[in-house]
Amino acid sequence: MTFGTTARLLHWIMAVLVLAMIAAGLIMTQEIERPLQDRLFIFHKSCGAILLVLVAFRIAWRLTHPAPPLPDSVPPLQKLAAYATHLGLYVFLVVMAVSGYVRVTSGGFPIDLLDAIGIEPLLSRDEARAEQAKFIHATAKYGLIVLIALHVAAAAFHGLVLKDGVFSRMWPPVRPAKQDG
Ligand code: HEM
Known part of the structure; x- marks a missing residue:
């Protein structure tokens, strides 16, 4: 069983x-030349x-399209470790993306892309909240x-040593025609 093209593209x-x-x-958080830092x-x-947006979409996709089961060759403890790692990755991605957004908007700083397309900040300025979010982000x-x-x-390890097909569940980024799932 393997992942579909949407899950693969989102992943890569x-x-x-x-x-x-x-x-x-x-x-950018080091002392570097100002023009490079700004960019x-x-x-x-x-x-x-x-x-x-991608994190939110990916979580929605994952909840509506469950991951295909790992092969039986993977021991139960390793399956649990994989599950815990994947869950942790989702949690930390949400924390990083949300804390970054909160830090910037609460600090009253611009997000150039959102400003360019006319999306207003969702939060008002609040220095204390900005500092908390900065700490969480860092x-x-x-x-x-x-x-x-x-x-x-x-x-x-799966792709180069075990060669048990686990790596090719997610690679290449587009599902080959002959694979199922
Ligand atoms: C998955 C998403 C993100 C990752 C992996 C990420 C990663 C990082 C990392 C590693 C740092 C360096 C922190 C340090 O060493 O102190 C940083 C700093 C920073 N990030 Fe992000 N970030 C993400 C999302 C965002 C978003 C969505 C924003 C705002 C729209 C943002 C704004 C900032 C800012 C302003 C800093 C400079 C530190 C500060 O003054 O708060 N980040 N980020």
């Missing part, structure tokens, strides 16, 4: 965007707004990074 598009967001976030902030906030990144590392290591 979000994988690229989230890795770019983490890299941009980590670089990274604009990228991070605008891409973050897109991710907010702290939750560690959880997200650890879970991504575990997820990539497990995927690489």
